[in-house]
Amino acid sequence: MTAAVPSAALADRRVPPLGGFSLTFLRLEVRRLLRNRRTMVFTLVMPPAFYLLFGGLSEAYRTDSAGRGNVSAYLVISFAVYGSMLANTSAGASVAVERALGWSRQLRLTPLNPVAYMVTKVLTAMVVGALSVAIVNVVGLVTGAAHMPGWVWVVSALVAWLGAIVFAAFGLFIGYLVPSENVMQLLGPVLALLALMGGIFVPLDQLNHTLQDVAKFTPAYGVGVLARAALLDTGVDVAAIANVVVWTALFAAGAVWRFRRDTARV
């Protein structure tokens, strides 16, 4: 009889709400990411630097029009998407480092639910992604070359920010797939290739036809098209939305699959 009765101590104690999700945890996660010099250079310095290097301030881009603005504005949006991609992937992939260090195991000795952990990772990705998008846009604004209507600045920045959630899922998936502390060294070139194929660095019509057809099915394509839609006045592209939704679902499913294998083995 007594063995079957849970301890009285159990009744006195509560399980935290929301699976242990907390703003303190989120704040410390963001602080950790901001403290990491490599991540900072990667996600906050490189995208605006690329905007300047790729000729964002050049006379030609300033005068060439692109939809409701000029080519410089097109580049601002592209590199905001790129920054958001990098920030989201870095934050997601940080689980690889935490697994390598045994921190994931340590967290399993707390009430933290794995879903709450992943949500925290995605939110961390979005906070740093917002910073990255903001920096590219601020550099675009203060250097004065980019021109587009005010609402286009706002809409394209928001879409670049939110659409890159596909890369938070991508980062999580890779983070659970690759047991390495150096996962971002692998992901840097992969992201550059995806950005190229997604038409982030150069417009897709500059690639050959076969590549263009393949490119439409790569994960950076959807968010790129959607982010530029307001500037280029192309309306809502259903295929681009489908691209983001399907890739996000695939990466999230991959992350959950690897996570399950991970915890079964430990």
Added chain:
Amino acid sequence: MTQTTPREATAATRAPAVALRGLTKRFGTVTAVDGLDLTIQPGEIVAVLGPNGAGKTSTIDMMLGLSRPDAGTVEVFGTSPRSAVAHGLVTAVMQSGGLLKDLTVAETVELTAALFAHTRPVAEVLERAGLTEKAGRRVAQCSGGEQQRLRFAMALLPEPELIVLDEPTTGMDVEGRREFWNAIRADAERGRTVVFATHYLDEADAYADRIVLVSGGRVVADGTAAEIKARTAGRLVTATWAGISTPEAVALRALRGVEDVELRGDTVLVRAADSDAVARHLLTTTPARDLQITSRGLEDAFLALTTPGAPS
């Protein structure tokens, strides 16, 4: 009518801290834990002692819900390990790893505290783990002993009923080990249940009320340090017996429970499981005097019980 009688409350709190029944864990063809049974009552300080590969860590992992048994059951305070963890009833100090190098000591504790429903204040657990002066230090800059005290501070946060320590002092220097155990000891005086795995015999001897000796994934001995020492190797009875003859020595050897008799001049050494019977015999029926009874070391017991093929 709504009043709870003290007896009911007592019965409820008497769910064992840990109840393992027929616990089994296999990794491929290797059986790491082989039908292990163990019950630990609240307030006990128990050392799980055994050689490497005895199944200590596998058992602890299942106790904490980090892995699932292939057979058998685990209950912690009458509930599942995962539920006990979520309620903050049980925490653990693991052997190594499990810390983020880029956080400070205080941040690590603050983060962990944020994940529980209710915890002691961060400053308090840092104090209890002797880390107040190291609060602002990055984890990467902490010594092995400091990192281990940090894990201990994290484990103290929810004021758990049970703390599990897996080989907590591996890789620490003597001073680090002493400080670590002082912190644990001071804490255990509050009545917390402590279970620790170790392969350091002196730690088990010095800090545990009860030693559970594990070998080949099973419990091979269970009791106080003194009981285990006596149970396996028996005790050594030494006496001075001037002019003891060989037939007299042979007669001693024939007594029940005597394992060995050795003569060194006028000194006779008798190894026996029942040292009291030997002592009584020597003092009442022989001229032996200056009797001494000593336990053989825990190390002898450990080797005898955990070495395959050795008599136990």
